[in-house]
């Protein structure tokens with residue numbers, strides 16, 4: 001594992017953001033090698049008595065003392081999973097580069113203590129896992145490698161979730177609502193009941209994934225209106241509160257300082273809004289379409305059949321299945337690509353894509369599923385896990401105004417970082433787009449591409465049931481289908 005001299009200064013790392021599983025810090029020190037990089041660290045359950053909680057180093061040291069020496073999460077292969085497995089499917093250019101680095105425990109302990117007061121209340125049930133020996137250095141995708149002091153970079157993070165309505169013939173008739181309402185829209189009602197959200201989101205992923213520019217634009221407006229955990233805004237790497245006003249002010253290249261200070265200073269008027277530029281980028285880039293089609297094609301059997309396979313294969317004593325290895329995931333992706341023409345898949349209309357997809361499975365719901373060979377059952381469970389990764393990733397789109405000459409695609413390379421093992425360098429591909437006669441540079445990257453666990457399959461099944469049952473109980477089958485306008 002690489003050790004990088006000069007990286008382990010706690011005071012040089014600032015809290016950036018966190019999800020359920022990882023916490024991310026951005027570099028704010030003087031070393032130019034780490035400018036525009038972030039550090040991604042795994043979290044673990046807070047395993048100490050809450051009465052003793054002091055949100056400081058005692059707490060973290062307790063964790064360090066009680067936890068086993070080897071972290072229960074072996075994350076060392078996760079960077080390879082993202083680049084090799086997801087890279088095969090999505091295209092390597094869209095997958096964020098992660099560099100695995102060694103983590104001294106004292107560094108983690110001090111880091112955890114220093115950022116604790118900055119963390120949101122809702123995430124405090126977990127802490128940085130101070131037993132992890134490996135973390136990841138990545139590019140800060142809210143900014144460009146080459147900063148332009150005159151043109152601020154505006155970044156939007158979208159967690160698009162499930163971009164398809166399942167047409168799987170394996171879905172039981174009584175669960176047919178899944179063919180009309182998307183999982184995100186149905187899940188909103190469950191989240192409301194559970195107190196996870198206070199109001200329903202106006203966003204529907206089916207519109208975002210539609211590739212129709214006006215629907216994409218409408219769904220971006222909906223995300224701004226109800227961002228939940230699906231939309232974040234950054235200006236020069238600083239996270240901003242999402243609001244219509246902030247978005248209107250962040251007309252790319254407008255008076256950014258006033259947005260950062262959240263003032264309502266008079267805006268410079270531009271004909272083009274950030275939403276328009278984003279809609280163009282999302283409709284133009286193949287990423288979103290590829291993501292949606294892959295999510296659907298890799299989930300051809302739906303969790304209902306996947307769970308049946310899981311039950312048929314699971315060891316009755318341990319009631320589990322071994323987690324797939326990296327090699328097994330690679331083989332699964334390769335076998336999927338053998339039966340799928342990725343280029344054709346991108347060009348086909350929805351109906352043809354679904355028909356091809358169904359035909360390529362090799363068996364149907366009318367067949368005796370007990371007779372499907374075990375190896376094939378395992379294969380489809382792993383495909384389903386790949387789909388789960390793609391259903392939970394986020395997309396970062398970073399934009400800045402540019403001159404006409406700068407909108408040709410180009411690659412920027414960060415100065416090499418010398419580790420004790422080798423030199424590593426980060427790269428980014430910068431594209432250009434012209435909207436309403438104004439030129440912009442952008443990059444688009446997928447983050448959070450961790451492998452999902454096979455042990456979660458029964459939980460996925462339970463969640464599916466809970467979401468559908470609750471939706472049918474409170475709404476029924478009376479709303480218009482998602483995607484029908």
Ligand SMILES: O=P(O)(O)O[C@@H]1[C@@H](OP(=O)(O)O)[C@H](OP(=O)(O)O)[C@H](O)[C@H](OP(=O)(O)O)[C@H]1OP(=O)(O)O
Nearest residue numbers: 019020021022159161229388389391392452456463
């Ligand atoms: O099942 P979902 O759709 O709720 O997804 C979970 C996410 O909830 P969301 O609905 O996006 O708010 C959830 O996000 P939040 O914690 O709600 O922000 C995680 O991303 C979770 O992944 P993991 O278990 O940490 O690997 C996600 O779990 P997976 O289903 O991806 O395993």
Ligand SMILES: Nc1ncnc2c1ncn2[C@@H]1O[C@H](COP(=O)(O)OP(=O)(O)OP(=O)(O)O)[C@@H](O)[C@H]1O
Nearest residue numbers: 017018019020021022024138139140141142447448
């Ligand atoms: N390379 C990056 N550049 C900039 N910001 C990043 C980067 N990676 C992560 N982040 C920020 O940190 C947040 C948490 O990271 P990440 O999505 O990997 O966590 P997670 O726990 O896996 O998320 P989830 O709960 O969705 O599974 C992201 O939502 C994003 O705002």
